[in-house]
Amino acid sequence: MQNGFIKVAAMTPHIRLADPIYNAERICECIDEGEANKAKIMVFPELCVTGYTCGDLFLQERLLQEAKRALTIIAAHTDGVDALIFVGMPLEWENRLYNVAAVVNCGDIIGFVPKTCIPAYGEFYETRHFAEGIQTPVMIDFEGEEIPFGTNQLFTSDAIEGLCVACEICEDIWAADPPSTSHAVAGANIIVNLSASNETVGKDAYRQMLVKSASARLICGYIYASAGEGESTQDLVFGGHNIIAENGAILAEVKKFTCQSIYSDIDVKRMQSERRRMNSYAPVNDKEYLTIPFAIVREETDLTRTFNKHPFVPADEQKRKARCEEILSIQSYGLKKRLAHTGSQNAVIGISGGLDSTLVLLVTARAFDLLGLDRKGIKAVTMPCFGTTDRTYDNACRLSKILGAELIEVDIKEAVNIHFRDIGQDAENHDVTYENAQARERTQVLMDIANKVGGLVIGTGDMSELALGWATYNGDHMSMYGVNAGVPKTLVRHLVGFYADTCQDEKLSKILLDVLDTPVSPELLPPAEGKISQKTEDLVGPYELHDFFLYYMLRWGFSPEKVFRLALSAFSDEYDMETIYHWLVTFYKRFFAQQFKRSCLPDGPKVGSVAVSPRGDLRMPSDACGDIWLEELESLHAVLGDLGG
Secondary structure, three states: OHHHEEEEEEOOOOOOOOOHHHHHHHHHHHHHHHHHOOOOEEEOOOOOOOOHHHHHHHHOHHHHHHHHHHHHHHHHHOOOOOOEEEEEEEEEEOOEEEEEEEEEEOOEEEEEEEOOOOOOOOOOOHHHOOOOOOOOOEEEEEOOEEEEEOOOEEEEOOOOOOOEEEEEEHHHHHOOOOHHHHHHHOOOOEEEEEEOOEOOOOHHHHHHHHHHHHHHHOOOEEEEEEOOOOOOOOOOOEOOOOEEEEOOEEEEEOOOOOOOOEEEEEEHHHHHHHHHHOOOOOOOOOOOOEEEEOOOOOOOOOOOOOOOOOOOOOOOHHHHHHHHHHHHHHHHHHHHHHHHHHOOOOEEEEOOOOHHHHHHHHHHHHHHHHHOOOHHHEEEEEOOOOOOOHHHHHHHHHHHHHOOOEEEEOOOHHHHHHHHHHHOOOOOOOOHHHHHHHHHHHHHHHHHHHHHHOOEEEEOOOHHHHHHOOOOOOOOOOOOEEOOOOOOHHHHHHHHHHHHHHOOOHHHHHHHHHHHOOOOOOOOOOOEOOEOOOOHHHHHOOHHHHHHHHHHHHHOOOOHHHHHHHHHHHOOOOOOHHHHHHHHHHHHHHHHHOHHHHOOOOOOOOOOOOOOOOOOOOOOOOOOOOHHHHHHHHHHHHHHOOOOO
């Protein structure tokens, strides 16, 4: 439950129809299992106390009496169980029968939430037995206790700040205006659904889509528990299709017909962050709701959900390929518009043989093709200097030629040495001046060539470099249009790799694969024995870590402590705690110190959910203080002990 995570469970017990006491025992066994796994919210299927398929037996007083007795057994069993538990049962009130979720916490029944939408179509005939639930809660008598009854109930706990749970039942999610909508607007960030959805061909996919879309539309966690083993198969089969989702993503899903319990960790803080960010999300309106507190103990639990090491890159291969094609299209169409608007038939690119400039050259070739322009209008400028190696130089030249661009070589060593003499810089002093003078000379060359041919300088810097400020101000930092501005380094690699796999040109593919195999380097220091001596990731840190930090810090607004915890979970097999901590401190220091570079970025297309454009996603002052973020990291260091970093 640390950092806003709460462990939840969707559970399908093996029941017997019309045998509430037996079913209560099976439910209690599941509760014990959930407790052992430290689940704090447990959700059981619709009418699981009796079974959903009892039919006209629901009209039998004896069954209803035993269902009430079973609930008292379940409630008593939860005394000392640290969880909020939802179980489905029939409940009579004022001569009408309701399909309800009984809400149990620490030995007490704290609420009854009735089903709103009662189906009477196809294989369903619930209106034969059950009435539509009322919205505004009233107090009803249950075995001598006054219990709230109604759909508009919110269950809250102080154990996790902001945690708010609400309930709907089965058909409710299929309705045009489901109760969960008003629940979420009233403040609920976890919706539970007790269901008895039978299996037909293809229904599972539609059911999953409903749960995913509900969690996305409402920006919430969604726990869906469905009936399974023990229900009647007279006409229907129930597969126990349990699902846990969060904001449009499936966290856990059971294999049908296994009737297994599933667990995951819903991130309540993430939901809160997203709702804050989306100012179009409806303001909280809980005037017609009854808020009921429940007790759970705040304790640290191991995370069972996984986190993608590369959040900008889909893990699924097919999705990744589709994403790469889409991004290449966004980049090329953005550049196409800019070239057409300015009337430019020439584009100037500083080509180094590295990943970023390679991607820019590929994108520019696409844009030229879309405009029907001759690729000779692409001026690929290689500017060898002190750090250039034969490998990168050769790749730059071969790539330019094979793509049909005009290759221009401008050796800048003499110009840089003259500049060193002019400013009194010792050429043997390989400091920041030595490095940046080369980067600025390259930019001047590109700008002047662009002026000469009436073209645009297309920037090569990517979003990861911009986030860290790993760019020379008014050097490679500057261009006339930056097609990589919204693309993080980890994604650049995949885009180039995708092009290599799909270009259907063996020679081009071979060059691209070699570029991918080349260490990332600005090549500003002299090579060592002909090989690259300056590796960016040795200096600034692994880009896969920085991209991970950037995503969770900027996209979700997570605290440094939480970002650190997620990174430890994601990269436990690659980096030790000391390494992750060291580079996380580096990330925050550079991110806050380098905003002035991002505040004057050239235009460039946004391609994903994170961007650093000062005109769009990141309206951040250049002199914002990062002390409170770094203080949290220092406090974390003290808790963890001396990491040696």
